[in-house]
Amino acid sequence: MNIKELKKSIAFKGMDENDIEQCIKSLNANEKEYKKGELILSAGDITSLFGLVLSGSVTIESNDIWGNKTIMSHVGKLNFFAETYAILENEPMLVDVCANENCKVLFFDTSKLKNTNELYEKWAIKFIRNMLYVSANKNIVLSGRSFHISPRTIRERILSYLNTVSIKKNSKEFNIPFDRQQLADYLNVDRSALSHELGKLQKEGIIKFRKNHFILNTF
Template identity: 50%
Template sequence: MDFDFLLQTRLFHGLTALELSAALAGLQASEKVYAKGARIFSAGEATNRFALVLSGSVTVESNDFWGNRTILGNIDRGQVFAETFALLPEEPLLVDVNANEDCHLLFITVDVLLLEEDGERPSWMRKLSSNLLSISLHKNLMLSRRSFHTAPRSIRARVMSYLNTLCLQTGSDTFTIPFDRQQLADYLNL
């Protein structure tokens, strides 16, 4: 496992190599590889673990009874997904998560974070909890942006809203969109 890469992720930010090693053991971290198109999590199932993308990317999407797909987001290398549902294990997932390309994932079990303990918690646990809160806040912003993109009535306004946000985020008028044409249409609810 590439500790240098893990220490650079938002999830493990601020941890030392020793703390990371203790965290991976305490969180029962395990790696798994998925082929493009493989289902990682299904709507309706409950989970006590979330995943960090080590390579590749995954798509978070909602599929309704009639087969309509809405892409809620693309999760790239170094990002996490399903953390909210892992921390609320009684809540079933509302979305499907699929491998957008061949991907390598690190699954993390959060049971130890939910235990109420008397006494001092290890430093890695405090840092990880703080990092998970930061990640949740950033995802809240991402969902707010998505609602800005889907609120306009016209297709042109939705696409322009999305492109404007990418322009502001990258600080450039040249950038790469993480979706193909159909995925972008699904993301913008077109």
């Protein structure tokens, strides 16, 4: 793993290379590789591990016993997943974590953070502070999704999502991290209905798109 690359993650903000090395050693960090579509963590699992995506990306999915899938969020490079479940003891996961593409993940063992002596280490204080920021940011992301799926029509859901991405990117032209099926799962709509509505929006000149690249037009 590349320490200089890890410093780019918000989880290691304000930490020097020595702090990061101590964190990796103390939390028994372990790197693993996954193929696209491979399951990383499953609903029902109880884990003390949380992951940092080193390359590629993963999706957080809710898959019920009837085969229905909802994508809750997308986790890209140098972002974390499963930290809430890892910190809580004996809390079974309610979601699956799946490799969205070939990826590498660095896992950390939170059981070490519960060691009283470790908590007073300089690296631990900084790391816990940063993880609180990560958690707060994820709350915003999840609440944002509720805005996208609350409108009744597919058109309103699409425009709500694209508007939010545009604001975050500070641009009317951007790429989204989902393919059509994933976007349909994320917005909780039928894929064919989604594609039909996207086509209508493009014909009306409201948006332009090719695959996952979008341009929003204003009048």
